[in-house]
Amino acid sequence: MIRLFISETTPPFAEGLSVILNPDQSRYLAAVMRLSVDDTVSIFNGRDGEWGARLSEVGKKAVKLDLIEQTRPQPTGQGPILAVALIKRSALEYIVEKATELGAGTIQLLTTRRTNASHTNVERLVSIAKESAEQTERLDVPEILAPVKLDRFLAAAAFDRLIFGDENSTHEGTRETLPLLQALKTTAAVERSVILIGPEGGFDDDERLALRGRPDCIPVNLGPRILRADTAAISALTLYQAVVGDWR
Structure with a gap:
């Protein structure tokens, strides 16, 4: 079944509601997939669950859908925030694709030193x-x-807990670097958690000290090998979902 994301600016989904697709989506259904009147698709808007919809008009410039019924309700809760420093374009795009698959609720892009x-x-x-x-x-x-x-x-602090992937596994003072899995076991699903992944060159010493000085920050060890940023992000999200999130 073809699935389409419909802008959240549309009215709330309800039986009988008609939706005019944007030009790209209209072209995709009519010219690429060659759908016609009475064919059906699934649509969602991130708010009202998933709905079955029937193509009621297929024109050269626009396709009109009529909503039939809700097929899945909107789940409650949201995934973690993935905060990731800008890296090379292809790797960053890969992170966004996989973070979406792995249920990240928000992806915050960062610049570091x-x-x-x-x-x-x-x-x-x-x-x-x-x-x-x-x-x-x-x-x-x-x-x-x-x-x-x-x-x-960090100053905005719009989160409850920050899990900081520290590529330097040395101990500093009394705050040891925990294995990520161990840190996640102390994280509650109701908390708004951030998984922080640094740039290709890592965080500098001042940034690391600032992070480690925060009471809401948990420095974690991502294992004995240096991971690429995309590998670290995907690994951390996978473990998060397995321990705290919707894979349990």
Whole structure:
């Protein structure tokens, strides 16, 4: 069954509601998939669950859908925040795709002192997240937030717990670096948790000390090998979902 994400700006989904698809989605159904009147698709908006919809009009420029019935309710709760420093474009796009599959609720892009990129195409990342949600039967799309500096993100503190992947596993003072799995076992599902992944060059000493000085931060060890940023992000999200999230 073809699945489409419909903008959250539409009215709440209800039986009989009609939706006009945007030009790209209309072209996809009519020209690429060659659907016609009375064919059915599944749609979701991240708010009202998944609905079956019937094509009621198929034109050269627009396709109209009529909602039939809800096929799945919207799940409650939300996944963790993945805060990730900007890295090379292909690797960052891969992270966004896989983080969507793995249930991240929000993806916050960051710049750090060792970040080797100052900007990214956020609109393209949003498009990748939407496509990934459509393909994996997810009923929402993670919010992709434009890059902010690490210190600004930390100052806002819009989270309960920050799990910091520290590539340097040495001990500092009395705060030891815990294995990620052990740290997750102390994390409650109701908490708004952040998984923080640094840039390709790692965090510098000042950033690491600032992170370790926060009472809401748990420095974790990601194992005996140095992981690429995309590998670290995917591994951390996988363990999170297995221990705290919706894989339990």
